[in-house]
Amino acid sequence: MRDNGDETTTIRTFHPESVDHLAPFDRLCLRLGSEEIQARSIKPSSLPPARLIEIEAADWGKAASIAQAEGWRWAGVFAEDRGADLTVNACLERQGVYLMFRAYLAPEKANLPSQAPYYWAADRSERHIQDLFGIRFEDHPDPRRWIRHQAWGEHSHPLRKDFRADGQAIEETPPDHDYPFLKAHGASVYEIPVGPVHAGIIEPGHFRFQAVGETVLHLEERLGYVHKGIEKIAEGRDPLGLARLAGRVSGDTTVGHAWAACMAMERAGGIEIPLRTAYLRGLLAERERVINHLWDLGSLCNDVGFAFGYYQFGRLREQWLRENQAEFGHRLLMDRIVPGGVTIDVPPEAAERMRHSVAILRRELDELLTILDANSSLEDRFLGAGCLSPELASALGALGFVGRASGQSFDARRDAPYSPYDRLQVRVPVESQGDVASRFWTRYKELRISLRLIREMLDGMPEGELSVPWYTPAEGAEGLAAVEGWRGEILCFVRFRADNKICRYWPRDPSVINWPALEKLMIGNIVPDFPVCNKSVNGSYSGHDL
């Protein structure tokens, strides 16, 4: 196999009875070996703390089936064009340990078995790679195009290095009217196409409902409308430029994505950030969570016609946005996290002001809680709507509040902690009902926990620098980061070229994983409940489409 200069271990035999005590990663390695999968664990990993296993392309699907049987959660896949070869990288997680499977492909024979038969989450992500790299996933259960509409042809592949970022000048991009949607047949079955331009101030996407009467038989999402070529235009940027772009992958998660990108770049360069910086990043991230949860709680009320909740939560949110402007200079906190540090600080007086607003918000939430709790119409609309069973959520690998409302407790802050969360106690609320009510109350609880974390971070903020000098990472240096954004786990991979420029950037917003959950939880609900169900998941279109 390829020689990348690392010491490597070849994976050997597996004796089921003798491996129970082993860590999940060692168990997996043994199992891969015993099933005669051509795999090598690279030591030391070039992506610490994540582990790296190189797999023969032909065994790509089989490796996934074993990982699935061993209880690993599938978290994302991306490809890289390295000139001489292409790589495909799948990221998995179990008990807070991240693992990367990597396979090498010859550019002229770019196909390998799909992992989608074992992991639902792999379905669309593999189609994304198929459209952008021209890599074919054999036995893929649904090989229709996904991210590609009509902006480029079937035989051009924008993320190959020989494809120019500005593409070929097209006069006018035609509409995408021949996407082969699933069809339903039968008496009284009818279709409702919705979007891409929706009736409201929302992002564009298309939904195709098949319904009988008001009951939804099937929902199919068609996304990709806001594909802006983020992965392509990231290439060749300097670290600061990448942080800016990352902050615009999904505007509502600007802190989360900027942090993930900076962490990945810092890991690639072996750069340690000061503890104070980590606390400040944590503070920004929790403020982002508070603001977005307030917005969602209000919007969920609005979607069932409860204007009181909409205005009250909106009022609280606006107060925090203004505090952001006053203390940090930007309402949504864009561009406050930079490679190697942050551009903001919290002097003691500001900390005092923020403690005060935390106390006020807590009181307000207490008061609103009793009002909401006593409102039977709200309860009537939320309870039992849009159920996602824990089994389904686990099979989809659902993240964040969508996962947690359906029994999936993973939270990177607690389970794969990074600074400053390794010093804080992060509680994670979990419910098992999986309906809109669960997702509403999970957000509410997360919001309370964030307020506590903000308090703790303000109280325990150590002295120190706000940034460290940046050193040019080695050519080919790579880094992988996982950050818990307000929607859930954000993944980010970065590879550097020789000149401190980005060679590859791959952000994975939690929406990529959670969007399919909406299709599933709509089944059997009535069409008019779609807005509230959709909002209860609240996927980012921009974060998904890239």
Place this chain on the structure above:
Amino acid sequence: MLRLYGKIFKTGSLTERVSPLPKTISDTVMKDEAVKQAGHRLKTIVDKRFRGSLAIREVDAGSCNACELEIHALNNVYYNIERFGVHFVASPRHADILMVTGPVSRHMEAALRRTYDATPAPKWVIAVGDCGACGGEFGVSYASCGAVANVIPVDLAIPGCPPAPLALIQGLLSLCGRL
């Protein structure tokens, strides 16, 4: 229910005044006393030119979604833009103004053109945010057409990333003031 009414009563009215003439359009810090006049000038124009009701259709043509968040904020209790007679409507056929955000992604190009065509004349287009104004962080690429003006005629651009709600109100005023 009593608690609910109590809360409404205690919260009172928070709706703010809009400042007369800002120095810069983007990211002006909200001064409470301020906004009123601009808002009232806007209302005067809306009353006169649009019979008291100005309808806006918002179109996200490829934004990162932060511009949407700030446009949404126009409807919160602090800005409460409806009091000036400005409404966000669901259909372009009901709209006087299209407010377009984002660099126009190529995949949204046709939808944006169609939305524009569906809007009855007279109509005006506001490009919102740095992306809408000039392509912003995304520019022109195989996937993006860049500025809104590259796809449909634009009457006013409101820069900012994203422009704060106040900047949006002031932009609206400056457009309506020209009509």
